[in-house]
Amino acid sequence: MHDQAGHEWWRSAVFYQLYPRSFQDANGDGIGDLEGIIRRLDYLNDGTPRSLGIDAIWLSPTFPSPMKDFGYDVSDYRGVDPAFGDMAAMERLIAEAHRRGIRILLDYVPNHTSDQHPWFIDSRSSRDAAHRDWYVWRDPPPGGGFPNNWVSAFGGPAWTFDEHTGQYYLHSFLREQPDLNWRNPEVESAMHDVLRFWLDRGIDGFRIDVMGMVVKHPDLADNPPNPEWTPGHSTYRQFLWTNNRNYPDVFETVRGIRRVFDAYDERMAVAEVFGTPAEIANYYGGEKLDGLHLAFNFQFIHESDLRGGFTPWDARTIHRLIESSERDLPPGAQPCWAFGNHDRPRFISRHNSDGRGDERGRAAALLLLGLRGTPFVYYGDEIGMVDNTAIPEERRQDPARYHSIWRDPARTPMQWDASPGRGFSRAEPWLPFGPADISVAAQDHDPDSMLSLYRDATWARRNEPALREGTLELLAANDLTVAFIRRAAEGRAVLVAVNTSAGVASLPMPAPGRVIIATERTLDRSLAGSLLRLPPFSAAWVALE
Ligand code: GLC
Numbered sequence: 318m319h320d321q322a323g324h325e326w327w328r329s330a331v332f333y334q335l336y337p338r339s340f341q342d343a344n345g346d347g348i349g350d351l352e353g354i355i356r357r358l359d360y361l362n363d364g365t366p367r368s369l370g371i372d373a374i375w376l377s378p379t380f381p382s383p384m385k386d387f388g389y390d391v392s393d394y395r396g397v398d399p400a401f402g403d404m405a406a407m408e409r410l411i412a413e414a415h416r417r418g419i420r421i422l423l424d425y426v427p428n429h430t431s432d433q434h435p436w437f438i439d440s441r442s443s444r445d446a447a448h449r450d451w452y453v454w455r456d457p458p459p460g461g462g463f464p465n466n467w468v469s470a471f472g473g474p475a476w477t478f479d480e481h482t483g484q485y486y487l488h489s490f491l492r493e494q495p496d497l498n499w500r501n502p503e504v505e506s507a508m509h510d511v512l513r514f515w516l517d518r519g520i521d522g523f524r525i526d527v528m529g530m531v532v533k534h535p536d537l538a539d540n541p542p543n544p545e546w547t548p549g550h551s552t553y554r555q556f557l558w559t560n561n562r563n564y565p566d567v568f569e570t571v572r573g574i575r576r577v578f579d580a581y582d583e584r585m586a587v588a589e590v591f592g593t594p595a596e597i598a599n600y601y602g603g604e605k606l607d608g609l610h611l612a613f614n615f616q617f618i619h620e621s622d623l624r625g626g627f628t629p630w631d632a633r634t635i636h637r638l639i640e641s642s643e644r645d646l647p648p649g650a651q652p653c654w655a656f657g658n659h660d661r662p663r664f665i666s667r668h669n670s671d672g673r674g675d676e677r678g679r680a681a682a683l684l685l686l687g688l689r690g691t692p693f694v695y696y697g698d699e700i701g702m703v704d705n706t707a708i709p710e711e712r713r714q715d716p717a718r719y720h721s722i723w724r725d726p727a728r729t730p731m732q733w734d735a736s737p738g739r740g741f742s743r744a745e746p747w748l749p750f751g752p753a754d755i756s757v758a759a760q761d762h763d764p765d766s767m768l769s770l771y772r773d774a775t776w777a778r779r780n781e782p783a784l785r786e787g788t789l790e791l792l793a794a795n796d797l798t799v800a801f802i803r804r805a806a807e808g809r810a811v812l813v814a815v816n817t818s819a820g821v822a823s824l825p826m827p828a829p830g831r832v833i834i835a836t837e838r839t840l841d842r843s844l845a846g847s848l849l850r851l852p853p854f855s856a857a858w859v860a861l862e
Contacts, residue, residue: 330372342742370775534560652690680856687813816851
């Protein structure tokens with residue numbers, strides 16, 4: 318579990334989430350692939366500050382899939398979808414990444430398979446099938462209707478009636494994504510074998526999809542209504558997901574998964590979970606830390622996905638979110654932060670109602686990489702990509718668009734240059750590109766670009782123990798700025814300060830210091846006085862004496 322310095326590598330690593338369909342197309346079909354990723358590895362980390370300097374990548378699903386939910390409907394957990402390449406390409410990717418010191422996480426989807434997975438094909442073939450009980454089947458209730466009131470995350474009932482065998486099956490997402498029954502020990506053991514299959518091939522770990530839904534209430538009891546829901550709003554929020562998400566029985570299953578990892582050196586898992594730090598503490602295993610290594614805190618995206626709306630970029634809110642994370646995770650549990658992902662609008666687009674999203678995006682880079690914890694950067698955020706919401710109806714892809722959310726705008730291909738194919742593909746891309754002026758090529762040599770800011774920050778973080786592994790001490794909350802001190806054991810300390818307001822904010826310096834990085838060149842780099850003057854929407858890292 319430990320690197321040469323005796324630390325678990327993922328504690329100081331910067332992760333990069335890469336959506337394989339949208340990163341680099343090597344074979345000219347308009348869809349990104351593994352060969353393309355290999356060609357771009359030097360961009361991610363070539364060992365010098367000319368590269369982005371990330372330590373690990375998480376690949377959204379690469380397994381064979383009918384692609385109803387773009388890979389989150391897996392029909393074979395032990396292969397590579399032909400759209401992305403083959404096993405040889407995956408092995409080459411692992412080797413090439415490792416040669417550069419980049420680790421690789423795959424996306425483990427344990428809650429459901431595709432309806433085309435052989436297990437489900439057998440399961441639905443008859444009530445006596447060997448795999449019948451690998452999924453969740455229920456009789457129609459005597460009075461008609463569905464077996465319970467659960468809804469699919471993508472809208473509509475979570476149950477589909479199967480004419481052939483006369484029962485309903487459960488699907489928490491699309492009807493083409495039937496839920497596995499993890500209460501069946503055969504399922505658990507087969508899914509553990511899937512982890513071992515990849516860990517044996519040198520994969521460094523997994524991001525685990527909707528970990529908190531894998532084990533539900535034993536009687537599949539109805540969910541209570543959500544008091545905040547009003548008719549006309551997404552049915553996703555109509556009920557509280559009390560009996561099918563974060564249900565206490567799931568934590569034993571989490572421990573079982575952890576035990577699989579513990580048989581290997583230096584591997585890890587990060588769980589997609591929803592909740593406050595107090596709610597997600599159990600995924601770490603509570604005080605014993607015998608759960609997963611990391612669990613995402615999504616509260617910078619939304620404080621509750623059942624309430625709707627996004628978290629504002631506001632000093633007091635940010636202060637409160639950091640405070641609860643520091644307070645409510647068990648000792649030794651490390652926070653894990655993402656400001657965006659393939660399921661939500663991009664950061665800049667979420668914070669751009671006044672046209673200042675780009676500036677907030679720069680400050681967010683220094684916050685994300687300055688926080689205590691493991692940061693995940695969503696591909697393209699490092700060049701300030703924005704949502705492409707102008708995708709014409711006939712080119713929209715996301716199946717969820719009919720119901721609750723529409724995720725295509727944040728999944729458009731990476732923009733390498735301003736050419737018609739953006740350096741991504743010579744074919745028509747699977748989703749239309751965003752504006753041509755946002756690209757790697759345009760920013761590569763500009764020291765003031767978003768890309769340069771990210772590069773400077775990842776490399777500064779790598780070289781500064783206070784940022785990499787220091788403690789976090791919040792300064793008093795105020796309306797304009799959020800600030801904290803990261804302090805390493807040897808006494809090194811760095812102040813991270815963010816001005817979320819549209820005016821200049823002055824922050825009393827806790828000690829004399831020197832600016833390491835700032836989002837604004839105008840920020841005074843000498844800091845002789847006792848005030849740090851932060852321009853509107855700016856952020857800075859200041860080494861304290
Ligand atoms: C997770 C994934 C999302 C997917 C869903 C079903 O939330 O991030 O993309 O649609 O699970 O697997």
